[in-house]
Amino acid sequence: MLAGMWICIRCHTEFPEFTGGAEANLDSFGLHFMCPVCGRRNRLRSLGEDREGFLRLEQIDEPE
Numbered sequence: 001m002l003a004g005m006w007i008c009i010r011c012h013t014e015f016p017e018f019t020g021g022a023e024a025n026l027d028s029f030g031l032h033f034m035c036p037v038c039g040r041r042n043r044l045r046s047l048g049e050d051r052e053g054f055l056r057l058e059q060i061d062e063p064e
């Protein structure tokens with residue numbers, strides 16, 4: 001399977017997991033990315049590293 005897509009849960013903009021302009025961050029509330037379109041916080045969870053050594057991050061929440 002190829003790299004996953006993140007989909008903003010508010011505006012439904014799609015971002016390729018590694019290249020799409022949405023950057024994962026970690027703070028005291030946990031892993032997330034901020035949608036650059038609408039500013040919505042989207043929670044992520046770590047799936048660990050894949051075979052190429054990339055850290056895979058998956059969205060927790062379904063789009064609204």
Ligand SMILES: [Zn+2]
Nearest residue numbers: 008011035038
């Ligand atoms: Zn958005």
